Amino acid sequence: MNAKLLSREVNKKTGAPVIGVFAPCDPRIDQQSRERSINIVKNASEMLANKILQPDGTPVEIVYSDILIDAESQADQVARQFKEAGVNILVCVPDTWSFPQLTTLSLLAHFPKDTPINFTTGNSAPRPGVVYTHATAGAIAQFGKLTHINVGRWPDVGQSPQMDAETLENLVDWCYAAITFMGLRGRRIVIFGHDSMGMETALAHVLETRNQFGLEITRLDMKLLADMLQKESYDKAELKKLRTWLEGHAKGRIELPELEKDSELLDKSLALYLIVRDLMVELDAVGGGFMSQLEWGSDARAIQQPVADIMESLFNSSFDHNGPKPITPFATEADAQALLTQLFMTWLSGGNPPLFMDFRKVWEKQDLLDFAEKNQLEVDHSETWLEKGFVDGVNSGSASFDWAAKPGATEHEIMSKISFPKAVDYFYYLGNSVHFISPGGIEGVAARLAFSSLSGMFSMVWDEAKTVELPNDFAQAIRQTANPTWPHTFVVPKYATMTEYKQYAPSNHFHLTWGLKPARLQFWMDFTNVLSVTPWQSRPTFVEGTDRPVPLLYLINGGELNTKRLKLGR
Structure with missing residues (x-):
């Protein structure tokens, strides 16, 4: 046989997350029960179809096999089918008892050990698929592989049962974590510059x-x-289009005190977006970061360059001058761990915009009361933000335009709330900032990735959080205490006290993504071996209906922390 030259055409779906759904069965079981098992595989697949979206809005491919795995030969056949279809995520939906080693364990032998696998089953007694689930998950845990089980509900009788809404939701959450884990493998992020300001x-x-x-x-x-x-290595016609678009939304709110000079600087900052965008497309990058300080725009020894605030905001937004677009997570100050945090949470949320913030001032209740008295501001003592306090999240770059309004707002509604004042003085007034105050009532997860050389492991410090809206006079006064030209988002964590929040921040930056559920983050941390850090005294170890159940692998190896260390050989 001669060597074969491959075509230069590449299927762009190669390596993308693909979910394969299958079921084991017992060859001794009656034909009616076998047909029911096949229908469960089909129904589960159709219920998942179009439910799992990549950040660009593309549905993740769901494939299934109607071959029931009775023994090794069927396991080999289904595994080869799946591998040919590019399956890299497995969902098993057993409805009957069967034999673990002859079925799923034989199928798993065809896949890498870290391939995500989920067992979703009804809690039924007639043909106990739940018994199979426990037996197989237990066997898998013994040889050190991670698996998750989802013992949910579907009818005990009937030929075409469907899982209930809660069971499906739990499976969807797991699938989002699995596609984030698998979908980002082999991808690339781009950092422009080195670690800025010596920020370790x-x-x-x-x-x-x-x-x-x-x-x-x-x-x-x-x-x-x-x-x-x-x-001027950019499309000048497109720059004009971008400038016209920005002025169409905010002409009266773009500050250009020295019209000719400042207009030219604004054009340069917009051109920077086009240049970086094209470089990232060329590199097929899924995220980016830009150092800026100090060399770019605030070192007096060098030629000063325009601020990159608008560029960074555009990447993190769901639209630009060309219309709707996928979020491309982007971090200011070349903060690579910020970028990773934003990237993972955007994928886990199905493409929602991240917010990059300084962990600026933590306002506790007494601080707010003293501030109100000093500035003769009235306060409503029943307000959550006064009772618990909040963090003023503020940063000059990376503030997604979307965070100027509530989720679901139109481009016009969002842009009507944004202004573009001149940048603060340590950027030598070379360009425009982005300014808005986020509305209250936006809920999600606030988090920050950290790394330790002692353990060689990444950790995620996180809590559920929501934004709060202050009375306008109070908000404007708070804004003046920090950087009035920058975006401000007032964040209240769900479980952390302000004392805890102040003491346990792993960096001066933190990040908020709306619509992100804790279970998705926890499943993802299981896959990636990231340590989950929630040192909040009031948060229970397990919050039913919010957290994912702890994997059996952790329980039989001394807990989550010990298991993750064992997996790294530490």
């Missing part, structure tokens, strides 16, 4: 990120961007 928490841990998440980090010097700006 912003370091790109290249080897650790590659080993733990399968992500590559491309590092490019900011000189390339400065040169491309000077050479």
Whole structure:
């Protein structure tokens, strides 16, 4: 046989997450029960179809096999079917008893050990698929592989049962974590510049990120961007379109005190977006970060360059001058761990916009009462934000435009709330910032990735959180205490006290993504071996209906922390 030259055409779906649904069965069981099992596989697959979205809105492919796995030969057949279809995530929906080693364990032998597998079953007695689930999950845990089980509900009788809404929701949450884990493998993020301002928490841990998440980090010097700006290496017609679009939304709110000079600087900052966007497309990057400080725009020894605030905001937004677009998580100050946090949470939420913030001032109740008295401001003592306090989240870059309004707002509604004042003085007034105050009532997860050289492991410090809306006079006064030209989001954690929040922040930056459920984050941390850090005294170890059930693998190996260390050989 001669060597075969491959076509230069590449299927862009290769390596994308694909979910394969299957079921084992017992060859001794009656034909009616076998037909019921096949219908459960089909129904589960159809219920998942179009429910799991990648950040660009593309539904994840769901495939299934109507071959029931009775023994090794069927396990081999289904595994080969799945591998040919690109399956890299497994969902088993057993409805009958069967034999673990002859069925799912034989199928798993065809896949890498870290392939995500979920067992979703009804809690039925007639043909106990739940018994099979416990037996098989127990066997898998013994040889050190992670699995999750979802003992839910579907009717005990009937030929075509469907899982109930809660069972489906739990499976969907797991699937989002699995596609984030698998879908980002082999992908790439881009960091322009090195770790800015000597921020050790912003370091790109290249080897650790590659080993733990399968992500590559491309590092490019900011000189390339400065040169491309000077050479005008961008589409000038598109720059005009972008400027016209921005002015159409906010012409009266774009501050240009020295019209000719400031207009030119604004154009340069917008051109920067086009340049970086095109470079990221060329590199097929899923996220980016830009150092800026100090060399780019605030070192007096160098040629000053325009601020990148609008560029960073555009990447993190769901639209630009060309209309709706996928979120491309982007971090200011080349904060690689911020970028990773935003990237993972955007994928886990199905493409929702991230918010990059300084962990600026923590306002406790007494601080607010003293501030109100000093500034002669009235307060309603029943307000949550007064009783518990809040964090003023504020940063000059990376503030997604979407966070100026509530989820579901139109582009016009969002942009009507945003202004573009001149940048603060330590950027030498070279361009425009982005300013808004986020509305209250937006709920999600606030989190921050951290790394420790002692353990060689990443951790995620997180809590559920929501935004609060202050009376306008109070909000404006708070805004003036920090940077009035920057975005402000007032964040209240669900479980952390303000004392805990102040003491346990792993960095000066933190990140908020709306619509992200804790269970999805927890499933993902299981897959990636990231430590879950919730040191809040009032948070229970397990919150039923919110948290994912602890995997059996952890229970038989001394707990989550010990198991994750064992998996890394530490």
